Amino acid sequence: MKDLQRTVYLVVTDPDFRAKLRDDPEAATQSKGLRLGADELAAIYELRHLIALPASALVTTILAINPDFPWG
Numbered sequence: 001m002k003d004l005q006r007t008v009y010l011v012v013t014d015p016d017f018r019a020k021l022r023d024d025p026e027a028a029t030q031s032k033g034l035r036l037g038a039d040e041l042a043a044i045y046e047l048r049h050l051i052a053l054p055a056s057a058l059v060t061t062i063l064a065i066n067p068d069f070p071w072g
Contacts, residue, residue, distance in 0.1 A: 003034040007044070011051055022052045 007029060010017040020028035025044040029036055036044070044051075050058060062069050 003029075003036055004040050006032075007034055007036065007040075018051060022048045 007021075010032065011021060017028060017032065020031070021044065025041060025048060029041070029044075050061065053061060
């Protein structure tokens with residue numbers, strides 16, 4: 001789980017990693033020494049179209065799918 005948390009952190013803080021993750025999740029995570037399980041990697045492959053969105057577009061997309069999304 002720690003590598004998944006680090007992956008999420010890098011998605012948020014490192015635009016270059018985020019772009020690489022969108023293009024090739026497996027290579028991007030390996031380049032940072034991250035070891036993700038098959039399920040975690042599969043989830044990233046499924047979500048990479050969302051990873052590429054700017055924050056405002058991501059919020060709009062999430063709210064369109066689920067207007068009652070719990071923001072905390």
